[in-house]
Amino acid sequence: MSAFIAGFRGVLDRAGVTYGMFGHADVGCVHVRPALDLTDPAQQSMIRQITDDVADLVAKHGGILWGEHGRGFRGDPVEKFLPPATVAIMRQVKSAFDPDDLLNPGKLYRPTDSATPLTRVDEPALRGDADRTVPVSIRNDYRHAFACNGNGLCMHYGAAEVMCPSYKATGDPALSPKGRVDLLRAWLAADAAGTPSDNFTDQLAANLHQCLSCSACAGHCPVEVDIPELKSRFLESYHRTRKRPLSHAVLSRFEQLAMLAARSPRLAGLGTGAAGAALGLVDLPAPSPLPPGATPIATFDPNAPTDVVIMPDVFTGALDRATMHAAAEALQAVGQSVSVAAFVPSGKFDHVKGQRAAFAKAVQAQAKAVAAIERAGAIPIVIEPAVALLHTHEYPAADSAFPSGHVRHLVDVLHDRIDHVPVSSSPRHVRLLGHCTERATRPVSLQKWREVLEAAGHTVEAPELGCCGMAGIFGHEKDNQKMSADLWHLSWHEATHQADATLVATGYSCRSQAKRMAALAISHPVALL
Numbered sequence: 001m002s003a004f005i006a007g008f009r010g011v012l013d014r015a016g017v018t019y020g021m022f023g024h025a026d027v028g029c030v031h032v033r034p035a036l037d038l039t040d041p042a043q044q045s046m047i048r049q050i051t052d053d054v055a056d057l058v059a060k061h062g063g064i065l066w067g068e069h070g071r072g073f074r075g076d077p078v079e080k081f082l083p084p085a086t087v088a089i090m091r092q093v094k095s096a097f098d099p100d101d102l103l104n105p106g107k108l109y110r111p112t113d114s115a116t117p118l119t120r121v122d123e124p125a126l127r128g129d130a131d132r133t134v135p136v137s138i139r140n141d142y143r144h145a146f147a148c149n150g151n152g153l154c155m156h157y158g159a160a161e162v163m164c165p166s167y168k169a170t171g172d173p174a175l176s177p178k179g180r181v182d183l184l185r186a187w188l189a190a191d192a193a194g195t196p197s198d199n200f201t202d203q204l205a206a207n208l209h210q211c212l213s214c215s216a217c218a219g220h221c222p223v224e225v226d227i228p229e230l231k232s233r234f235l236e237s238y239h240r241t242r243k244r245p246l247s248h249a250v251l252s253r254f255e256q257l258a259m260l261a262a263r264s265p266r267l268a269g270l271g272t273g274a275a276g277a278a279l280g281l282v283d284l285p286a287p288s289p290l291p292p293g294a295t296p297i298a299t300f301d302p303n304a305p306t307d308v309v310i311m312p313d314v315f316t317g318a319l320d321r322a323t324m325h326a327a328a329e330a331l332q333a334v335g336q337s338v339s340v341a342a343f344v345p346s347g348k349f350d351h352v353k354g355q356r357a358a359f360a361k362a363v364q365a366q367a368k369a370v371a372a373i374e375r376a377g378a379i380p381i382v383i384e385p386a387v388a389l390l391h392t393h394e395y396p397a398a399d400s401a402f403p404s405g406h407v408r409h410l411v412d413v414l415h416d417r418i419d420h421v422p423v424s425s426s427p428r429h430v431r432l433l434g435h436c437t438e439r440a441t442r443p444v445s446l447q448k449w450r451e452v453l454e455a456a457g458h459t460v461e462a463p464e465l466g467c468c469g470m471a472g473i474f475g476h477e478k479d480n481q482k483m484s485a486d487l488w489h490l491s492w493h494e495a496t497h498q499a500d501a502t503l504v505a506t507g508y509s510c511r512s513q514a515k516r517m518a519a520l521a522i523s524h525p526v527a528l529l
C-alpha cells in the first residue's frame with residue numbers, strides 16, 4: 001500500500017494537482033479526489049493523462065481501477081488488470097444478459113460481437129462543459145449551485161435528520177438540495193445560451209416554492225450548499241418578468257403590520273383570517289396581548305444604557321409577547337439590566353421571496369441598530385433563533401461589511417451567567433425541542449439551553465428532531481399544507497405526544513405549528529426560568 005500511495009502522490013504532484021486521499025486500508029482501497037476545476041479546459045484535459053498514469057501504477061501493483069463512485073467510466077483500461085480469458089468470460093456474461101448493450105453501455109464490457117471500444121474517461125460530456133458556458137459573474141452569484149459535489153448526503157429519509165424536509169416528505173430527488181442545484185445549473189446554462197423555456201423556468205420556480213428555506217442544507221451539507229440563498233436570487237430574477245402575487249407585498253410589510261396590530265391585538269385577530277384567505281395564506285397567527293401583570297420593559301436610551309438591549313423580532317415582539325417578557329425577567333434574574341430597542345424589521349420574508357432590494361435596506365437598518373446599541377456600551381440580543389441567525393448568515397452574505405456575530409442569542413447571555421440562574425421551586429422533567437435551523441447551523445444554542453435549564457434544577461431531554469413543517473411562512477401557504485402536515489407527523493408528532501415531560505420549543509414557528517396541528521400550548525424554554 002505505501003509504495004502504491006507514494007506512486008499515486010507522485011502522479012498527482014507531477015501534474016501539480018492538490019487532492020484529498022482517503023480509503024479503507026484493511027482492504028487496500030483508496031479513494032482520491034484530485035481538486036480539478038472542470039470549468040477550466042486546461043484542467044479538464046488533465047483527466048485522461050492522470051487516469052492513464054494511475055491505471056499503469058495500479059497494474060504495476062497488481063490492483064484494479066474501479067469506478068465505485070462517480071459515473072463509472074473506468075472500464076477502458078480493464079485489460080491492464082485482468083487476463084484476456086477473464087475479460088472474454090465477462091463479455092459472454094454481458095452478451096447473455098444485455099445483448100443489445102443497453103445497460104451502462106461502454107462502461108465495463110461490450111457484448112462479444114461488438115467491435116465498439118469502451119468509452120474513455122474523458123469522452124462523455126462533463127459537468128464542466130455546461131458549467132463553463134455560464135458567465136463567471138453569474139457562477140459567483142450562484143456559487144453554491146456550482147459547489148455541490150453530488151455526494152447525496154442531502155437525500156436522507158431519517159425522521160430525526162434536519163436535512164432535507166422537502167425531500168423527506170416527498171421522496172422526490174428533485175426536491176432535495178442536490179436536485180435543486182442540478183436544476184439551477186441547467187437553468188443558468190440555458191439562460192446563458194438564451195434558451196430557457198418558460199415551462200422549465202416555471203417548473204424551477206414551483207420546485208423552489210416547495211423549499212422551506214429552513215437552511216438545514218446550509219448547515220449540514222459538507223460544502224454548505226445554501227438553497228435559501230439560491231432561491232432568493234432566483235426569485236428576484238424570476239419576478240423581474242413575472243408579476244408577484246399580492247401576498248409578497250403584504251409579507252414584505254408583515255413585520256411592521258404585526259407590530260402595529262400588536263397595539264390592539266383583539267381587533268387585529270378579527271381581521272387575520274379574512275386577510276389570510278384573500279392572500280392564499282392559512283392559519284395566520286394573530287398578535288398576542290401583553291401577559292397579565294407584565295411589568296413594561298424599559299425602552300432603550302443610549303444616554304442611560306442597560307447591560308443588554310433586546311432587539312425585538314416580530315415573533316416575540318408581536319405574536320408571542322409573553323416570551324419577550326419572560327426573557328426580560330430571566331435576564332434580570334441573572335443580574336442584567338434590560339431594555340428593549342425600537343423595532344427594526346428583519347427583512348426575513350423579503351429574503352425568502354427574493355425581494356432583495358427591500359432585504360438590502362433591512363440589512364442596512366439592522367447594522368445601524370446594532371451599532372447604536374454597541375456605541376452605548378450595551379449588548380444587543382435577539383430572542384427568536386431564526387432571526388438571530390440572520391445576523392451571522394443572510395446579513396453578512398448580503399453585505400460583507402455587516403457586523404456579523406455582534407448580536408448575541410438570548411441563551412448566550414443566560415449561559416454566560418449560569419451561576420446566577422435561580423433554582424426553580426418546581427423542577428420539571430423537560431423535553432427541549434429545537435428549531436431545525438438552529439439545530440443545523442448553531443447546535444451549541446441547544447446545548448446551552450439544556451445546561452441553563454439544568455442549572456435551574458430541571459432535568460432535560462433533547463430529542464433529535466427534523467423540521468416541524470412550519471418554517472416561517474412556508475406552513476401558512478395554502479399550497480404547502482400537505483407537506484407541512486406530513487412533516488409534523490414525520491418528525492414532531494411522536495415527540496410531542498409522549499407523556500411525562502414539560503414541552504418547550506425554542507422556535508416560534510414550532511410552537512405555532514404545535515398549536516395548530518395538535519392544539520398544544522408549548523412555551524419557550526425561558527418561561528421555565
Ligand code: SF4
Nearest residue numbers: 148149151152154221
Ligand atoms: S447539496 Fe451538499 S449534501 Fe447534497 S449532494 Fe450536493 S454537496 Fe452533497
Ligand code: SF4
Nearest residue numbers: 164211212214215217
Ligand atoms: S432549505 Fe431546507 S427544504 Fe430547502 S433545500 Fe435546504 S434543507 Fe431542503
